[in-house]
Amino acid sequence: MDTAADVEARLPIRSDMDLAWVRQHVRQAATRVGFGLVDQTKLVTAASELARNTLVHGGGGVLETTRVTAADGTAGLRLTFSDEGPGIPDLERALSDGYTSGDGLGMGLGGSRRLVHDFEVDSTPGTGTTVRVTSWVSRPVRPRGGA
16 A cells, blocks of 8 residues: 655647657656666556557546555556546456457557556546556566456
8 A cells, every 4th residue: 555645747648649758758757766677668568558548549638647655665656547538338358368449459458457566447438447557666566367
């Protein structure tokens, strides 16, 4: 559980150019928090997938990055992607490997979930989707199966 959280930034996600800004910002924020190169890359990859989903499926939205500190003093970074799009009608299916609602590879949500420590989705059809992921410095990510 977190003992402290500081919002670093809120970035709009409205175009492909914004996707590039998201990747750059997340890399810089992860560096500031103290992530090594491999963990930075995992977090940037997850952020890239989630930002693209926010743009393509949610019609655009916002990324909020928050620096967090666990009760044991471990530093982390939380990324919250929010949109007001159509929502995800079948979340379990959307999280399963190989599922795609378009012409993608089907690695977006499920792949992103495997790259971070904590992964939450709140989605209501017709209302929008919020995906919140957290990664912690120097903690191995535990392997997760499909859905």
